[in-house]
Amino acid sequence: MGTTHLEPVQEPKYWHLKTVLNEALDSEFAVGEVLPNERELAARFGVARATLRQALEQLELEGRLQRRRGVGTTVAPPRMGVSIGPAQGSWPGAAGDAWRTVGCVEAPAPAAVARLLGEDPDSAADAGTLVHTVRRVRMMHGQAVATELLYVPRTSVPGLPETLSPATHPRAVLRELNRLDLESEDRAVELGSARAEDAKQLERLPGAPVLVVTTRYVAAGRVVAVAVATYRADTCRLTFGDTGSMEITHHDGAEQRQAS
Known part of the structure; x- marks a missing residue:
């Protein structure tokens, strides 16, 4: 049986941004701290706000972030x-x-x-x-x-x-x-x-x-x-x-x- 070479799959931009954000949460933010607004974060990482939203939604789904009305997006506490x-x-x-x-x-x-x-x-x-x-x-x-x-x-x-x-x-x-x-x-x-x-x-x-x-x-x-x-x-x-x-x-x- 011959060797099958898989085509490399490019990582979606929002997924890479999620990884970068995850590292920033560990090193720069404390539990309960409110993140900067979307405009500031998008400018910092040089991405479109739509890409940023996808990354934030994924981090929220994974339990790293919490979104609260009237407060904003905060770093989630331990489980x-x-x-x-x-x-x-x-x-x-x-x-x-x-x-x-x-x-x-x-x-x-x-x-x-x-x-x-x-x-x-x-x-x-x-x-x-x-x-x-x-x-x-x-x-x-x-x-x-x-x-x-x-x-x-x-x-x-x-x-x-x-x-x-x-x-x-x-x-x-x-x-x-x-x-x-x-x-x-x-x-x-x-x-x-x-x-x-x-x-x-x-x-x-x-x-x-x-x-x-x-x-x-x-x-x-x-x-x-x-x-x-x-x-x-x-x-x-x-x-x-x-x-x-x-x-x-x-x-x-x-x-x-x-x-x-």
Whole structure:
């Protein structure tokens, strides 16, 4: 077999500028410091403002920069570990769970969730199969680092009262879920786009890149609940410890912690 010579690929100008800017951030700017405006930066590096914007957007996506309304573009602080959801082997809402509930509704499960629950989406829609959808949020130092939708079918929590107030509904669902014997759980992680409501909670624009962590909870030989958690992709990173647990890291002033 002959040797194949690959044609050299020229690096895009904005990508090279991103590398130069990255080095400047390390050597010339402190955490939280506001960068000069686009006009000044473009003049300094001798590039068009469109090229500069591409480089800045890439650095923001990689978590090196933060853009804040009324402040400007600042150097992002170091990352700090935030473990994904509840500890392995425990239900959402168990003791030590760092999430807090912000509401709960009863509605048909989305088609993708119905499939994860082992139901046929078309049949479930026709039958009007309802699930309790608990919305939760995880706060850290006053900022939302993730949002979650926890889907619990009626059949998984048959002990719920027929009538529940908005205040007691989510707590009652979590309480009944924790009465079950958890057999196993599995998680999947993928890159997604922020939906309008999640984007609002995370202070991002709709369609912004996010990390989506989907967890299925199994009891009595079947999937009894599905959680879909959304994390900001520009400030979060996944790490895997020796035990197989995962950790989300989020920008904050504290030092980074390792997964356990």
